[in-house]
Amino acid sequence: MIIRVATQSDRSEILNIHKYAFGNEKGPEISRLVDDLLDDETAKPILSLVAVDDNNLIGHILFTRAMITQPESSVSVQILAPLAILPDAQNSGIGQKLINEGLKQLKSSGTELVFVLGHPTYYPRCGFAPAGKLGFEAPYPIPEEHSAAWMVQELNGNIFGNINGKVQCSQVLNEPQHWRE
Ligand SMILES: CC(C)(COP(=O)(O)OP(=O)(O)OC[C@H]1O[C@@H](n2cnc3c(N)ncnc32)[C@H](O)[C@@H]1OP(=O)(O)O)[C@@H](O)C(=O)NCCC(=O)NCCS
Helix, strand or coil, X not given: CEEEECCHHHHHHHHHHHHHHHHHHHHHHHHHHHHHHHCCHHXXXXXXXXXXXXXXEEEEEEEEEEEEECCCCCCCEEEEEEEEECHHHCCCCHHHHHXXXXXXXXXXXXXXXXXXXXXXXXXXXXXXXXXXXXXXXCCCCCCHHHHHHEXXXXXXXXXXXXXXXXXXXXXXXXXXXXXXX
């Protein structure tokens, strides 16, 4: 299994990964979200990585640009969304590998903060911690019972404790249905 940056010709396979991984109910919507995010100018720079096994794409992760506003700041921010592994390839560490490779590349290109809205037992394994307690508000309010799902990690800089505010995501991601845990 290798991890590499996605290319334009991977696009339909990537959309299928999300369709199958998220299942009948959410799959089509997440697949459309990825399709739209890949064309969203306000999401750039993006980082789109695929996991490839025997020439077949089995996993995909997408990071898109965000900003801290209210108060405005120049911190370099990315959001991890979404991540999907084909059902047959799940639970063999590929998700973690995609996250870790993405974080490594973002760190070396100077990204300071990475946010995720996801499962609060999964993402802390890759260094994420609750973002609300650190003073970062999600683009849409996260209900109190799901507050642990809104997470962040610092890759560069000395941001925690010095800067906080509301996270503004790309236009495509900035729809309330994408912020329900
Ligand atoms: C969630 C997902 C990305 C994890 O990737 P993966 O390669 O299967 O997981 P890994 O092998 O890295 O990690 C396995 C561990 O994660 C746990 N895990 C798997 N899916 C999980 C989920 N949706 N929530 C919480 N934990 C999960 C497993 O129970 C396992 O735990 P263990 O190590 O204690 O046994 C993958 O299962 C998937 O694509 N699921 C469907 C799409 C989805 O829900 N994406 C959510 C991210 S936006």
